[in-house]
Amino acid sequence: MNFQNQHPADIAEQLSELDNDERNLSFLMLSPEKKTQVFKFLEPAVQIKIIKALGNKELSIVLNNLPPDNRTKLFENFPDHLIKTSINLLNNEEREIALSLIGYKKDSIARLMTPHYIQTKADKTVTQVLTHIKKEGKKAETLNFVYVVDENNVLIDDLRIGQLLLAEPDTKISELMDRHVLAISATTHIEDAVDIFDKYDRSALPIITESGVLVGIVTFDDILDEVQDQTTEDIQKFGGTEGLEMSYTQSTLLDLVKKRAGWLVILFFGEMLTASAMGFFEGEIEKAVVLALFVPLIISSGGNSGSQAASLIIRAMALKELKLRDWWYVMKKEILSGLLLGLILGTIGFLRILLWQETGLYDYGEFWLEVALSVSVSLVFIVLWGTLSGSLIPFVLKWCKLDPATASAPFVATLVDVTGIIIFFSVAAFFLADKLL
Structure with missing residues (x-):
């Protein structure tokens, strides 16, 4: 070819x-x-x-x-x-x-830097710098900036190439400097460096040591590649799997199984607790079989609300919109959101039982009203609990120095499934005591 x-x-x-x-x-x-x-x-x-x-x-x-x-x-x-x-x-x-x-550490910005850039001293003239660029410019990663260093290679300024092109040939570099330079420490975490690029809208940034020595630069295209890799890993984690080292198409069947099996086993044991909870209320189910009809509806609503909340909070954390100290602000907001969402679903659930009972599509028995109240009130509490759980777990993980993305949708759903069973039958016991139960 x-x-x-x-x-x-x-x-x-x-x-x-x-x-x-x-x-x-x-x-x-x-x-x-x-x-x-x-x-x-x-x-x-x-x-x-x-x-x-x-x-x-x-x-x-x-x-x-x-x-x-x-x-x-x-x-x-x-x-x-x-x-x-x-x-x-x-x-x-x-x-x-x-x-x-x-x-350098794997997650430090220095792992992405290149030592190929243009640097000069303050006592050089514009002509000398432009001559140097013509000689060495082909090796440079970018020619947008020229970095000015002192005798000890400490970064003291950066100049846009346009400043040099518009200046008189015999102008000293020191005359163009304002000594305001934006740089990133070599030990800075890559995620923090992304925020700096985004905040200052730069195509390249110099990398310096703790003592200010210029050791390299990082360009925005390298940052974009890293952001894509990290976003992919977070999405995979949120789906209930470990991050893949390679792309899906490059991963072997064994790799895919290994990355997914761990979480599936953990979630399976979690769902076993759901079965145990169902067994604990076996007597109530025998007395009021009609309640079993609504178990999937109840627990899935709680799991869905928890997954929604977790998705919103984790994304807000990734965008640095929320920090650890904002947990109480989130809780107050999610309590109201959870109540309103629960009331919406609870009302729909009540109307559904009422409509089916009145039209004869299904006979819930003489205590249909109490069954309807049990379902609707349970939905309010379970959706509220799911919303609070989904929004709080990412904060707990971050407080424990863990990746909030680990609060995967399956994990939140499993947690709410187990507790949802307990909430549902506890509420049903209140409304149906001395009637069906």
């Missing part, structure tokens, strides 16, 4: 659809520059397969020319022996960069 004139992303997509031998051969036929461009768009699993098929010379060219942030992400998916082999194929400069990046 002739890939040379296509965009690297399109080439990567087409290569991924080929079988191993044809894909490896097609990749080898690409020019050295095109190899590097295409490689970073491939899925991790495909990257590893191609690397294993490459000779040391070809692999060395790809790895040495791959952007450091993409190379670090690639190494994260490598087995240990392959990391060692790959690092030994890097030249001295790139090897030092790779080892430095790998040393």
